[in-house]
Amino acid sequence: MSEDRRLEVLRAIVEDYVQTREPVGSRMLVERHALGVSPATIRNDMAALEEGGYIAQPHTSAGRVPTDKGYRLFVDRLSTVKPLSGPEKRAIQAFLDEAVDLDDVVDRSVRVLAQLTQQVAVVQYPSLRRSAMRHLELVQVGERRLLVVIITDTGRVEQRTLELATAPTEQVVGELRARLNALAVGHRLAELIVLLAHLPEAFEPEARPLVVAVTEIVEETLAQESEERIVLAGTANLARGGSDFTRSLGPVLEALEEQVVLLRLLTEMAEDSTSVAVRIGHETQHEGLTETSFVTTGYGGDGDAVARIGSIGPTRMDYPATMASVRAVARYLSRVLAG
Amino acid sequence: MSEDRRLEVLRAIVEDYVQTREPVGSRMLVERHALGVSPATIRNDMAALEEGGYIAQPHTSAGRVPTDKGYRLFVDRLSTVKPLSGPEKRAIQAFLDEAVDLDDVVDRSVRVLAQLTQQVAVVQYPSLRRSAMRHLELVQVGERRLLVVIITDTGRVEQRTLELATAPTEQVVGELRARLNALAVGHRLAELIVLLAHLPEAFEPEARPLVVAVTEIVEETLAQESEERIVLAGTANLARGGSDFTRSLGPVLEALEEQVVLLRLLTEMAEDSTSVAVRIGHETQHEGLTETSFVTTGYGGDGDAVARIGSIGPTRMDYPATMASVRAVARYLSRVLAG
DNA sequence: ATTGGCACTCACGATCAGCGAGTGCTACCC
DNA sequence: GGGTAGCACTCGCTGATCGTGAGTGCCAAT
Numbered sequence: 001m002s003e004d005r006r007l008e009v010l011r012a013i014v015e016d017y018v019q020t021r022e023p024v025g026s027r028m029l030v031e032r033h034a035l036g037v038s039p040a041t042i043r044n045d046m047a048a049l050e051e052g053g054y055i056a057q058p059h060t061s062a063g064r065v066p067t068d069k070g071y072r073l074f075v076d077r078l079s080t081v082k083p084l085s086g087p088e089k090r091a092i093q094a095f096l097d098e099a100v101d102l103d104d105v106v107d108r109s110v111r112v113l114a115q116l117t118q119q120v121a122v123v124q125y126p127s128l129r130r131s132a133m134r135h136l137e138l139v140q141v142g143e144r145r146l147l148v149v150i151i152t153d154t155g156r157v158e159q160r161t162l163e164l165a166t167a168p169t170e171q172v173v174g175e176l177r178a179r180l181n182a183l184a185v186g187h188r189l190a191e192l193i194v195l196l197a198h199l200p201e202a203f204e205p206e207a208r209p210l211v212v213a214v215t216e217i218v219e220e221t222l223a224q225e226s227e228e229r230i231v232l233a234g235t236a237n238l239a240r241g242g243s244d245f246t247r248s249l250g251p252v253l254e255a256l257e258e259q260v261v262l263l264r265l266l267t268e269m270a271e272d273s274t275s276v277a278v279r280i281g282h283e284t285q286h287e288g289l290t291e292t293s294f295v296t297t298g299y300g301g302d303g304d305a306v307a308r309i310g311s312i313g314p315t316r317m318d319y320p321a322t323m324a325s326v327r328a329v330a331r332y333l334s335r336v337l338a339g
Numbered sequence: 340m341s342e343d344r345r346l347e348v349l350r351a352i353v354e355d356y357v358q359t360r361e362p363v364g365s366r367m368l369v370e371r372h373a374l375g376v377s378p379a380t381i382r383n384d385m386a387a388l389e390e391g392g393y394i395a396q397p398h399t400s401a402g403r404v405p406t407d408k409g410y411r412l413f414v415d416r417l418s419t420v421k422p423l424s425g426p427e428k429r430a431i432q433a434f435l436d437e438a439v440d441l442d443d444v445v446d447r448s449v450r451v452l453a454q455l456t457q458q459v460a461v462v463q464y465p466s467l468r469r470s471a472m473r474h475l476e477l478v479q480v481g482e483r484r485l486l487v488v489i490i491t492d493t494g495r496v497e498q499r500t501l502e503l504a505t506a507p508t509e510q511v512v513g514e515l516r517a518r519l520n521a522l523a524v525g526h527r528l529a530e531l532i533v534l535l536a537h538l539p540e541a542f543e544p545e546a547r548p549l550v551v552a553v554t555e556i557v558e559e560t561l562a563q564e565s566e567e568r569i570v571l572a573g574t575a576n577l578a579r580g581g582s583d584f585t586r587s588l589g590p591v592l593e594a595l596e597e598q599v600v601l602l603r604l605l606t607e608m609a610e611d612s613t614s615v616a617v618r619i620g621h622e623t624q625h626e627g628l629t630e631t632s633f634v635t636t637g638y639g640g641d642g643d644a645v646a647r648i649g650s651i652g653p654t655r656m657d658y659p660a661t662m663a664s665v666r667a668v669a670r671y672l673s674r675v676l677a678g
Numbered sequence: 679a680t681t682g683g684c685a686c687t688c689a690c691g692a693t694c695a696g697c698g699a700g701t702g703c704t705a706c707c708c
Numbered sequence: 709g710g711g712t713a714g715c716a717c718t719c720g721c722t723g724a725t726c727g728t729g730a731g732t733g734c735c736a737a738t
Contacts, residue, residue, distance in 0.1 A: 002679090023731090025731050026729065026731075026732080028730095035683085037680070038680070038681055038682075039681090039731095040680075040681055041681070043682055043731090043732070044680085044735075046732090047732095047733080057731090057732085059688065059689065060686095060687055060689095060731090061686085061687045061688045061729095061730070061731050061732060062688080062689070062731070062732090063730080063731065063732095084699075096563070099496065100499060100563065101497075101499065103568075134478075134486075135478045135480065137476050137478065137484065137488070139473075139474045139476065141473055141474065147473075147474065149476070149488065149490070151486065151498070155498075157441075157488065157498050158498050159440065159441075159490070159494075159496050160440065165465035165705095172729080174708070193555070197700090224439065229442075233596070235574060235592055235596065236589060236592035236593040236595075236596050238592075239588045239589035239592050239593075249578045250575060253577075254575040255573055256575075257572065257573070257574065257575050260544055276672060279573065298566035302713080340712090362700090364693095364700050365700075365701080366699080366700075376711070376712085377691085377711075377712055377713080378700095378712095379711075379712055379713065379714090380710085380711055381711070382700090382702075386702080396701085398720065399717095399718055399720090400698095400700050400701060400702090400717085400718045400719045400720070401701090402700065402701095402720085403700095477687070487694090492729065501686075634701090648692065653722085664709090
């Protein structure tokens with residue numbers, strides 16, 4: 001009973017099951033794959049794989065289905081990423097290049113990925129903290145209201161209005177704007193807290209409340225939970241494919257609407273920021289997502305990513321294809337942002 | 340056979356069906372509602388209502404179910420809006436007041452509405468064209484790149500980058516910014532095309548290409564289809580409620596993901612901008628939405644709305660409650676935007 | 679270690695009868 | 709003429725029964 005063949009059997013089971021969506025039996029297996037042995041032999045291998053927890057049978061007298069552990073092994077050791085076709089690549093690039101806006105880029109990315117994988121796609125907006133300041137604008141709107149606009153090099157624009165106790169002079173606002181920009185432009189926003197610490201001291205006492213108020217709201221913005229924005233697309237794909245996922249669709253949708261859940265997952269997976277990371281079924285640690293897998297990778301920035309993009313589908317998905325699509329879209333997305 | 344009682348029967352059927360989700364028969368009807376007549380009489384009325392196309396029976400020997408036409412009559416003439424409870428109102432207000440941002444306001448509105456109605460909620464971002472210019476900022480980023488940022492009084496921020504043929508001087512950019520703001524601030528963006536028409540002439544010939552480029556990109560931004568942004572929440576609610584909607588969920592989700600479809604509907608319904616509008620089942624004119632109803636109303640601005648908010652659910656939804664929720668959230672949303 | 683054979687299990691689909699909610703119709707009453 | 713009571717009829721739903729076949733596990737043979 002060779003170890004190699006057992007793995008080969010597991011791979012065959014995964015591939016067949018992904019394709020047919022039905023438990024795969026020993027007979028079908030030898031027919032569809034040139035394994036060179038009889039069904040009975042396969043049955044022994046299957047028994048061993050089941051013993052090891054890599055496959056399971058839904059009911060007695062049914063074929064085998066891969067377990068989460070089985071998929072894990074498949075992803076880690078048995079699969080090879082299948083690259084996208086040339087036309088596909090070009091289509092992605094062309095589509096993303098038309099974007100006019102960060103919102104538009106993100107939107108197009110998530111759509112194209114959903115389209116490619118025929119699953120749910122998710123994109124995190126570039127993290128404010130990890131982006132660099134491109135420009136900070138102060139706009140006086142009304143007597144004692146100030147609009148603070150932060151623009152990052154990733155194209156993100158964040159804005160807050162500020163109610164002031166006293167109306168500042170045009171001149172002070174101008175000076176503050178100039179100094180803030182001189183100080184901050186080009187730096188990561190995360191560094192800002194340190195950079196801004198001593199800023200008030202550079203101003204006359206009368207102006208300090210204003211300066212403090214502005215720096216505070218900037219810091220607040222960075223601390224905000226809403227700092228992290230997430231966009232989904234392709235939820236309709238969950239329902240597609242007939243009798244596939246259909247019954248337990250509710251919990252999945254609920255989980256996907258909980259931004260907190262998605263954020264946690266994406267953050268956890270971010271440890272491995274550069275390559276494609278996979279979370280399978282129970283590994284998501286979320287009740288509604290036990291039949292769901294995440295395939296994500298970082299994008300933007302070289303070395304450490306500025307945010308993540310990924311695809312969400314049933315555990316029984318085509319991992320090699322999904323991984324390829326995610327990686328491809330992430331690359332083009334990075335390129336567009338950098339360009 | 341009094342006309343009045345027939346309508347009363349229709350109302351009873353709608354109310355019971357909405358509540359029980361099962362075809363309602365003559366016996367149940369007289370038991371649950373004090374109609375003061377016997378089932379046989381009701382049957383006659385039912386026959387008449389069926390004749391008129393207001394109700395139908397799924398199969399022979401089953402109870403009756405309201406048709407789209409029946410719901411329409413119910414909504415138009417038989418229902419009275421049930422107001423929200425005090426705590427509910429306060430909760431909405433409190434939740435929306437915490438918003439820090441336009442994105443945040445929109446996000447919170449759509450969530451709270453989804454929560455209230457237990458259906459899908461949809462919010463259109465304030466239309467750029469109908470908003471007034473609060474500020475227009477030009478930021479020079481890099482040698483020959485200019486960032487054009489438009490900020491509206493509804494809090495919307497739109498941004499575009501502009502590649503220039505030649506590097507403009509700081510001074511020209513400053514002058515352009517000042518003039519643009521002087522010209523445009525306070526006006527509806529829709530009027531901008533006219534306002535900006537003669538702007539280039541006010542500049543020296545060398546500066547004109549820049550001016551033209553900027554005005555052009557502003558106009559382009561307004562023409563953009565992406566000018567209209569839409570946000571959904573509560574799609575998970577479609578799946579909730581057991582065996583209710585479950586089978587034909589796919590098409591609905593697909594339709595909801597097609598922003599174009601939603602936009603068309605919202606726009607069509609906008610004719611009646613101030614009150615609550617309802618589209619029932621086939622009235623949506625969309626294949627995937629034949630079992631779906633839209634309840635929407637305008638928000639922001641008094642007189643003519645700046646955009647729409649609404650709730651989407653099964654045709655067999657609680658119209659009075661939904662209409663009340665939609666109207667309430669729209670009001671608070673308007674208030675927050677104005678404040 | 680592999681294979682052929684064989685008994686066993688069990689989900690699935692088809693068939694069928696009984697039940698009951700609901701209807702339409704007709705004859706009757708006020 | 710509108711309302712009511714009674715009655716025969718329809719038909720979807722439920723549950724039981726049963727055959728079928730894919731698939732398994734085990735064992736003896738190679």
